[in-house]
Amino acid sequence: MFALALAPAPAAAEPTATSDTPLALTPPMGWNNWAHYMCDIDEAKVVANADALVSSGLAAKGYDTVTVDDCWMTRSRDADGALVVDREKFPHGMEWLGDRLHAKGLKFGIYQDAGHLTCEKYPGSGAPLGGGPDHYAQDARQFASWRVDFVKMDGCNLYVPEGVTKERAYRDAYRAVADALRASGRDMVLSASAPAYFQQGEWGGPDWHRVLGWVGETGQLWREGRDIQVYKPAAPATSRWGSVMGNYGYNRWLGRYAGPGNWNDPDFLIAGAPGLTAAESRSQVALWAMMAAPFILSSQVSELTPEGLAALGNTELIALDQDRLGRQGAVASSNATFEILTRQLAGGDRAVAVLNRSGSARDIHVPLAEVGLPGCTVDAKELWTGERRRVSDALTGRLAAHDTAVWRLDPRGCAGAVPTGQIVGRGSQCTDGADPAGPGAVVMAACTGAPDQRWTRGADGSLRLSGACLTAGGDGLVGLADCDARAARATGQTWTHRRDGALVSVLSGLCLTAAAPAAGPDTPADRLRLESCGDHRVDQAWALPV
Known part of the structure; x- marks a missing residue:
């Protein structure tokens, strides 16, 4: 830690009210x-x-x-x-x-x-x-x-x-x-x-x-x-x-x-x-x-x-x-012990934070691919200690109970960050692609941070999991299928995320809808489906990776 400098504060400017004056372009402080x-x-x-x-x-x-x-x-x-x-x-x-x-x-x-x-x-x-x-x-x-x-x-x-x-x-x-x-x-x-x-x-x-x-x-x-x-x-x-x-x-x-x-x-x-x-x-x-x-x-x-x-x-x-980019960070991975957040910054840097929710110290190991930087080498600065190092595989360290590590990453050797992480819906549950509902099924499940919940967002509007694409089926169900970049719109693999949280299939105009919670631990989970877009339906609101 360090001593705070006792520097004098600058004089405050007296604003003049106008109808088009932008206010609070960065988060207020005080x-x-x-x-x-x-x-x-x-x-x-x-x-x-x-x-x-x-x-x-x-x-x-x-x-x-x-x-x-x-x-x-x-x-x-x-x-x-x-x-x-x-x-x-x-x-x-x-x-x-x-x-x-x-x-x-x-x-x-x-x-x-x-x-x-x-x-x-x-x-x-x-x-x-x-x-x-x-x-x-x-x-x-x-x-x-x-x-x-x-x-x-x-x-x-x-x-x-x-x-x-x-x-x-x-x-x-x-x-x-x-x-x-x-x-x-x-x-x-x-x-x-x-x-x-x-x-x-x-x-x-x-x-x-x-x-x-x-x-x-x-x-x-x-x-x-x-x-x-x-x-x-x-x-x-x-x-x-x-x-x-x-x-x-x-x-x-x-x-x-x-x-x-x-x-x-x-x-x-x-x-x-x-x-x-x-x-x-x-x-x-x-x-x-x-x-x-x-x-x-x-x-x-x-x-x-x-x-x-x-x-x-x-x-x-x-x-x-x-x-100044003003983009709020998002949860890339979460479970009962750890939570990993990513945030895109002005100039191309990427911030990563790891929260230790548990009551004891833990070792942490965060592969760069899991925070949207596959195949990259980064200059990583740990923001509490100021320590800098070149990283090409994973962010590591030991984290005290209830503590949070934060890095600012300057990517090298890659075109830019790929939005990677969880797709979260009703009940703060995660979309999961590895379920007994069958091959290609996507269901809602408790968030675990496991690979079957690690999605990437493509610039083409696709949502990908383990090389397969989230696909709107003709039967109203949504699942995983081989990606078809040339015909993504025609095959129901292109999605639009609206400001109200709705995830809309470009092919049908219908909204991705979270399955109802299972009635009990032995009740099979229902698959994700498409339904007509409602007015701010909570089962049609989604948080996506950034």
Whole structure:
């Protein structure tokens, strides 16, 4: 590990709002109070953590947006309908706080809610129960007058009119929020929490996928699932590792929605805070970087462990997270012990991470072919240690319990990476080509990381396993057959992966559909099949290798 340089932060530029100004072209970075302080927040704590970002060197490395979460206002608006700052907590007010942050080279973020009340029952921006005028435009103008740069818009207590679906009500509300911010006269990045209010387990339901489909039209980043576990002062040693793994779990399949100006947000970084070991802290930073997730701390910055501070300040991991290509990484291989992720980077480099889920140290051995680089020699840089070496066969090492190794690979001697790994569907299960259902059958099975689940994506739209191609049969079943490059479209071997996750046969226009889960351990698994494409059907959503 290394000491962080105490470099001064650069002066923050004052943005000018325009309808076509691109915002958040890389994942936002900064600090938010919620996961450490919750409602126990005030001006002194915000300023102290802002000062610690600067003095630790984290601000200079990109952690530059300081956001005040819920509970900063009084319980009622004033006579003109404006939000009222709680002057006992924030005696100088929010405009002063914004100026104080800007003077330190930082940006100013604030919390509000798209419903009529915030999650902690303070005044929200939305319409009251029963209907009526909202405060989206008024609050946006007030935030602009305070020179706010970042708005976290939660989704509690949102009024759903009679005859309108919940999903439609959220869509209308967040579009109104986005319009109000654009009309405010100031550029403000919007963190939209809409998807989090529709999550149904790791794979989600139809409404969750519908919301993920449109939320990027409103915000630059979005919370799509449950909150990270908050710090408990009465039980500071309580492990938070399960929460980190849970949030990683739902976020890892959603790469198709991410890109410059649009980011999946699995919630705050708590690396270096109570509840995570040094290895677990490294893992959270590594996994969030592989997923191009926002790097937003929620901790007491001055009390971060040296190991956590080193992980958060690792410039190689920050550069990985902030890679300008903006392509979220994907799971190449997973089982109960290991998870291997790959990510394509700008300039042709490829990142590879290996997570040790187990509770003991393990040796790792990752052949280059299994991460999309068959026949290649690579210059490999291990991003925690900085060690460089030339590799022509496999990435190797020993990994502590709950730790994650990360390499940046510069390929040599090959044309480029071949997207390689799992095809994952409903229930986070894998498509499997070695099953008793018969030769050429493809079924859903628990992910094992075995060769019978290691697919490659061809530039011609093919999906290949052990030299055979995924083929749409005339009987509605899907299986493996010899590849026919000259007639791939005519033989049902060409596939299109849509942004909603659907995998569509170019030949028939039908969608690949996951078999229903087996009724019991002795029940034969059903084969994959083609069916008419539905509206965000969870059994027709797929995560593919990258």
